[in-house]
Amino acid sequence: MNSELQSWPDDIHRVLSQERIRNVVYVPDAGHTQLIERCHADSSMRTIVLTTEEEGIAMLAGAWLGGERGVLLMQSSGVGNCINMISVPTVCRFPMLMLVTMRGEWGEFNPWQIPMGQNAGPILERAGVLVHRIDRAEDTAETVQAAARIAFNSDRAAAVLIAQRVIGAKAFKAAPQ
Amino acid sequence: MRNPTTLKPLLNSRAAVGALLVERGDLLVVSSLSSTLYDLAAAGDNPLNFYLWGGMGGAIMVGLGLALAQPSRPVLVLTGDGEMLMGLGGLATIAVQRPKNLSIVVIDNEHYAETGFQESHTAHGCDLPGIAASAGFPSVHSVRTEPELAELVPLIHRSAGPLFAAIKVTATPPSFLLPPNDGVYLKNRFRAALGVKS
Numbered sequence: 185m186n187s188e189l190q191s192w193p194d195d196i197h198r199v200l201s202q203e204r205i206r207n208v209v210y211v212p213d214a215g216h217t218q219l220i221e222r223c224h225a226d227s228s229m230r231t232i233v234l235t236t237e238e239e240g241i242a243m244l245a246g247a248w249l250g251g252e253r254g255v256l257l258m259q260s261s262g263v264g265n266c267i268n269m270i271s272v273p274t275v276c277r278f279p280m281l282m283l284v285t286m287r288g289e290w291g292e293f294n295p296w297q298i299p300m301g302q303n304a305g306p307i308l309e310r311a312g313v314l315v316h317r318i319d320r321a322e323d324t325a326e327t328v329q330a331a332a333r334i335a336f337n338s339d340r341a342a343a344v345l346i347a348q349r350v351i352g353a354k355a356f357k358a359a360p361q
Numbered sequence: 362m363r364n365p366t367t368l369k370p371l372l373n374s375r376a377a378v379g380a381l382l383v384e385r386g387d388l389l390v391v392s393s394l395s396s397t398l399y400d401l402a403a404a405g406d407n408p409l410n411f412y413l414w415g416g417m418g419g420a421i422m423v424g425l426g427l428a429l430a431q432p433s434r435p436v437l438v439l440t441g442d443g444e445m446l447m448g449l450g451g452l453a454t455i456a457v458q459r460p461k462n463l464s465i466v467v468i469d470n471e472h473y474a475e476t477g478f479q480e481s482h483t484a485h486g487c488d489l490p491g492i493a494a495s496a497g498f499p500s501v502h503s504v505r506t507e508p509e510l511a512e513l514v515p516l517i518h519r520s521a522g523p524l525f526a527a528i529k530v531t532a533t534p535p536s537f538l539l540p541p542n543d544g545v546y547l548k549n550r551f552r553a554a555l556g557v558k559s
Binding site: 206207230232233234235236238239240241242243244245246247248249250251252254268269271272275276277278 | 389391411413414415416417418419420422423424425426427428429430431448450451453454457458544545547548551552555557558
């Protein structure tokens with residue numbers, strides 16, 4: 185894995201903490217490694233690994249019924265696994281915050297990542313999710329904060345797509361495919 | 362070995378769900394779609410029922426989120442065999458989290474009752490309690506008879522789970538009894554009855 189620490193995952197962790205996020209649920213992605221580690225180390229957060237991303241949509245709906253906030257971390261390929269389950273938050277107006285690390289766009293080496301990488305944003309929009317995008321690392325904190333606020337204050341599903349260019353090709357060099 | 366004739370389902374789903382909820386106490390209930398949902402409504406609509414009219418495959422995970430957020434309340438997820446089969450991975454996720462206050466009860470009629478009565482995998486030997494046990498559930502029950510059902514009822518209030526039970530029920534056409542289907546209303550009344558904020 186990349187040994188070089190990046191600042192944007194720490195920015196996300198800080199915003200999640202400020203926004204009183206309790207449940208951090210995820211299917212692991214190399215791009216989210218540092219954020220997942222930060223959340224694991226934060227006793228105010230409950231981290232839960234899922235078998236598939238749609239579990240997280242349903243789980244965070246249940247957590248909100250019980251009075252807790254959460255965030256779903258996934259890779260762009262995971263967006264496709266969530267589509268029907270996203271009807272639960274859109275129909276019921278559950279707050280639903282999703283942070284998506286993008287593959288299949290900036291210098292991708294694996295052609296199997298390209299279909300969901302190129303289509304995750306439009307598919308989420310068609311599913312009724314408010315889509316935000318981070319193309320520069322310095323925009324991370326304010327973008328995640330904006331998405332969290334529209335999710336929790338306006339009871340909407342909101343996604344933040346974190347560009348592959350932000351994550352950096354380095355993260356994938358040593359990663360298994 | 363059991364005599365195969367004794368393996369024929371005897372219990373009626375509506376009566377079984379009614380028995381589970383006859384003294385619901387402070388139970389929070391999540392139901393999957395279709396006939397299980399109608400059976401829950403028939404047992405009495407309640408603000409602390411959350412009916413999933415869609416999101417097939419997600420019922421037990423809604424239950425997990427609720428159970429973790431409300432550890433002092435017993436949470437019951439009622440689902441059908443078809444819905445449970447669509448989200449089997451969630452059993453592994455729940456077994457890892459081990460919420461003591463979560464009970465999952467599958468109302469297993471071995472059919473997709475609302476879509477033309479096609480047989481599900483459980484009609485062909487797929488053993489849902491066996492899957493739950495293998496996933497790591499500490500409390501697993503197969504219910505076919507009235508005495509077995511009577512033994513299950515207190516367990517869903519005991520918070521010694523996570524508990525998984527499959528109740529084999531006779532395959533009868535769904536009898537429609539429709540509770541509210543406005544998701545925003547169902548969500549807001551649940552949270553108001555529970556007294557939670559943000």
